[in-house]
Amino acid sequence: MSQILLQNKINKTYDMFKKMVCKRNSFTDITLNEGLKEIGEEAFRGCTSLENISIPSSVKQISGYAFNGCTSLTAVNLPNGLNSIGWYAFEGCTSLTSINIPNSITFIAYGTFQSCISLANVDIPSITNISSDVFKGCSALTNMSMPSINSIGSSAFANCSLLESVTIPINSPPTLKSNAFSGTHANLVIYVPSESVETYKNASGWSDYASKIQAIPTWSLAV
Numbered sequence: 001m002s003q004i005l006l007q008n009k010i011n012k013t014y015d016m017f018k019k020m021v022c023k024r025n026s027f028t029d030i031t032l033n034e035g036l037k038e039i040g041e042e043a044f045r046g047c048t049s050l051e052n053i054s055i056p057s058s059v060k061q062i063s064g065y066a067f068n069g070c071t072s073l074t075a076v077n078l079p080n081g082l083n084s085i086g087w088y089a090f091e092g093c094t095s096l097t098s099i100n101i102p103n104s105i106t107f108i109a110y111g112t113f114q115s116c117i118s119l120a121n122v123d124i125p126s127i128t129n130i131s132s133d134v135f136k137g138c139s140a141l142t143n144m145s146m147p148s149i150n151s152i153g154s155s156a157f158a159n160c161s162l163l164e165s166v167t168i169p170i171n172s173p174p175t176l177k178s179n180a181f182s183g184t185h186a187n188l189v190i191y192v193p194s195e196s197v198e199t200y201k202n203a204s205g206w207s208d209y210a211s212k213i214q215a216i217p218t219w220s221l222a223v
Contacts, residue, residue: 027047027049027050028049028050028051028052028072029050029051029052029053030044030050030052030053030054031053031054032053032054032055032056032059033056034056034057034058035056035058036056036058036059037058037059037060037061038059038060038061038062038063039055039059039061039062039063039066040063040066041063041064041065041066041086042063042064042065042066042068043063043066043067044066044067044070045065045066045067045068045069045070046068046069046070047067047069047070048069048070048071048072049072050067050070050072050073051072051073051074051095052073052074052075053067053073053076054077055076055077055078055079056079057079057080057081058079059079059082060081060082060083060084061082061083061084061086062078062082062084062085062086062089063086063089064086064087064088064089064109065086065087065088065089065091066086066089066090067089067090067093068088068089068090068091068092068093069091069092069093070090070092070093071092071093071094071095072095073090073093073095073096074095074096074097075096075097075098075099076090076096076099076100077100078099078100078101078102078105079102080102080103080104081102081104082102082104082105083104083105084105084107084109085101085105085108085109085112086109086112087109087110087111087112087131088109088110088111088112088114089109089112090112090113090116091111091112091113091114091115091116092114092115092116093113093116093119094115094116094117094118095118096113096116096118096119097118097119097120097121097140098119098120098121098122099113099119099121099122100123101122101123101124101126101127102126103125103126104126105126105127106126106127106128106129106148107127107128107129107131108124108127108129108130108131108134109131109134110131110132110133110134110153111131111132111133111134111136112131112134113134113135113138114133114134114135114136114137114138115136115137115138116135116137116138117137117138117139117140118140119135119138119140119141120140120141120142122135122141122144124144124145124146124148125147125148126148127146127148127149128148128149128150128151129149129150129151129153130146130149130151130152130153130156131153131156132153132154132155132156132177133153133154133155133156133158134153134156134157135156135157135160136155136156136157136158136159136160137158137159137160138157138160138163139159139160139161139162140162141157141160141162141163142162142163142164142165143163143164143165143166143167144157144163144165144166144167145166145167145168145169146166146167146168146170146174147167147168147169147170148170149168149170149174150174150175151174151175151176151177152174152175152176152177152180153177153180154177154178154179154180155177155178155179155180155182156177156180157180157181157184158179158180158181158182158183158184159182159183159184160181160183160184160185161183161184161185162185163181163184163185163188164184164185164187164188164189165188165189165191166181166188166189166190166191167191167216168190168191168192169192169193169216170192170193170196171193171195171196171199172196172199173192173196173199173200173203173205173206175205176203176204176205176206177205178205180205181209181212188209188212189212189213189214190206190209190212190213190214191214191215191216191217192213192214192215192216193215193216194215194216197213197214197215200213201213
């Protein structure tokens with residue numbers, strides 16, 4: 001393992017690391033030291049050899065484009081207490097298969113996981129707002145549950161070609177922007193509370209997917 005210890009913040013002033021290491025594709029495993037507060041913008045952008053990274057519990061912010069284009073990165077365990085993930089932070093991480101998003105995160109910024117074509121498992125129990133293009137092109141994603149969602153941005157799940165099940169156990173339809181589910185599986189079903197099916201079918205944005213909206217199965221509620 002190649003271990004990198006950095007203090008306080010990784011940011012654009014640390015381009016020496018990016019240029020000297022990433023362009024030579026030297027490191028596959030990186031461990032960041034406890035005490036680090038922020039992974040700054042573009043910190044590991046384009047590190048195509050990076051497969052594993054250990055992020056300490058002290059990290060509160062991952063800034064925009066931080067891991068953008070890390071095409072060998074397979075999984076990321078985000079620490080509890082992380083407060084924000086910047087836009088396009090993991091865009092184009094084509095080997096990323098799963099990611100845990102801690103309860104401390106409630107908002108996902110623009111394009112965060114766009115074109116993560118291997119991403120099959122995402123757990124977002126506390127997310128209230130998903131911005132535009134967040135999961136666009138995540139062609140391995142098959143199902144999604146959003147128990148706390150208030151707003152879904154435009155093209156948030158566009159071109160998720162295997163996405164066939166979306167569950168939203170919320171009576172009041174969240175705000176839904178244009179093309180949020182365009183290019184998803186032809187048999188996509190959007191499950192909502194039985195008493196709210198008609199409300200969803202007639203709601204702005206949701207009416208475009210009226211034929212796909214069904215009541216959450218009783219067996220699902222019992223699990």
